[in-house]
Amino acid sequence: MPDRSFLTWPFFEDHHRALAADLEAWCAASLSDIDHSDTDKACISLVAMLGEAGWLTYSAIDPDAPGKLDVRSLCLIRETLARHDGLADFAFAMQGLGTGAVSLFGTETQRDWLHKTRAGTALSAFALSEPRSGSDVAHMDMTATRDGNGYRLNGEKTWISNGGIADIYTVFVRTGEAAGAKGLSAFLVPADTPGLRVAERLDVMAPHPLARLSFEDVRLDANAMIGLPGQGFKIAMSVLDVFRSTVAAAALGFARRALDASLIRVKQRELFGAPLSEMQMVQGHIAEMALDVDAAALLVYRAAWAKDMGAARVSREAAMAKLFSTDQAQSVIDRSVQLHGGEGVRVGSIPEKLYREIRALRIYEGASDVQKIVIARAVLAGND
Structure with missing residues (x-):
């Protein structure tokens, strides 16, 4: 039996303790027989399971009653899922990270996607890293240039979790309002947008869905931008x-x-x-x-x-x-x-x-x- 004494610490409230107990029971009953032989299929299945059970409601704000994310709940869920199954943790985490920008800064229309990601019927991804910039975000190369009342995106993203299976990508690019970090913006890009393609699937020692993405004249309306220009x-x-x-x-x-x-x-x-x-x-x-x-x-x-x-x-x-x-x-x-x-x-x-x-x-x-x-x-x- 794993140690649960930490739940008595003053960081937590009663609803956190109830969440931990309910999730522990669900994991024990649901995650013991997950087939990992096909990573993509397993990840898609886990997102659906997490959505059906209601756990993904914690991953993003409720678009019908916007509030704030409960980080303690997020941490308790990830800790518990990781202890039971690493891919289940990954599946949950990417639903939160991939839509985090929409939860915090998205418009009402953009937040419509949260109905699907919280239900587990759509997968999300967070596209930040590039071949020449990982942790040094301010030096990314991918661009979005003005095109009438919209933008055209060109460049590459790599090491993108859920790359190749996601339905929606939060993509960070250079729009050029200023040099360095002050010239970046964020966009919400559906996976079926013309010009977006999976350039390469990436295999790692602990299998997860990862890909390098190519953006070639990807045309987006201005309302695809999350937040304001330069806020990326x-x-x-x-x-x-x-x-x-x-x-x-x-x-x-x-x-x-x-x-x-x-x-x-x-x-x-x-x-x-x-x-x-x-x-x-x-x-x-x-x-x-x-x-x-x-x-x-x-x-x-x-x-x-x-x-x-x-x-x-x-x-x-x-x-x-x-x-x-x-x-x-x-x-x-x-x-x-x-x-x-x-x-x-x-x-x-x-x-x-x-x-x-x-x-x-x-x-x-x-x-x-x-x-x-x-x-x-x-x-x-x-x-x-």
Whole structure:
């Protein structure tokens, strides 16, 4: 039984505890037999399942009664899903990240898409990275130029999650109102828009739907722009400010699964006539793993709580949560592999799957080294 004592922490309210219990029961009943042999099919199926069960209503605002996103709920959902099935976490996360700009800045017409994404009948994607700009968003090359009462988009996006299976893309491009970050804008682009094509599908060590997208004279009406011209960087950072903490939560879920599997292993496996759990060196590993999990949880839910309490920006808190949680989850999972011995590197074992799953989280939505820059700049600015 996974540790649930953290739910008594003052970060949470009763509805968060009820959510965690209900989702835990649903995951146990629904995610044990997911077929991962066809990644695209599995992801589409998981989005439909999450939508039918109502979990995707947390991923975006209600377009009929606009409010705000509950980041603590988002984090609890991602942590729980990740602990049960990494692709289920991915499916949920992309419905939120892909429509985050629409939730925060979209028009009433654009928010119509949220009916579909929250129901699981349409998949969304967040198209920010390019071949020459990943974490350095301000230097993207893709452009949108004026064309009558609309725009024409030209360029490429890459490492786009849900690329190739999404129904709607939030795309960030250079519109040129000013140099650097001040000259970017965001657009909502349906997948069937002429000129948008999947240039390449990208395979990674923990299979997820990923693609490089090509935009060739993609014609959009002006009302496809999210927010105002030149607001693209602000919109992207606002979305990441919300969802970066949830990446940390997913890492936390992976780490908890690794710790749980290790506890079972060391209690059942014997060495020299006694359970592994009686060896002091093994106890040292377990203590360090438990410490890393609890410390990560404190950072994750501090960032989520701060955002829910009305903080305008939680860039520092979210960066700390993502950096620490993803890095320490990698360490926890590595120890789990070690404690499982040969079983830990067997393809299909829990530690082996987690080992492949966790690595990407230290890269996407801001690599670990970039998070250090964000944290350092926030700390230095606070001391001016």
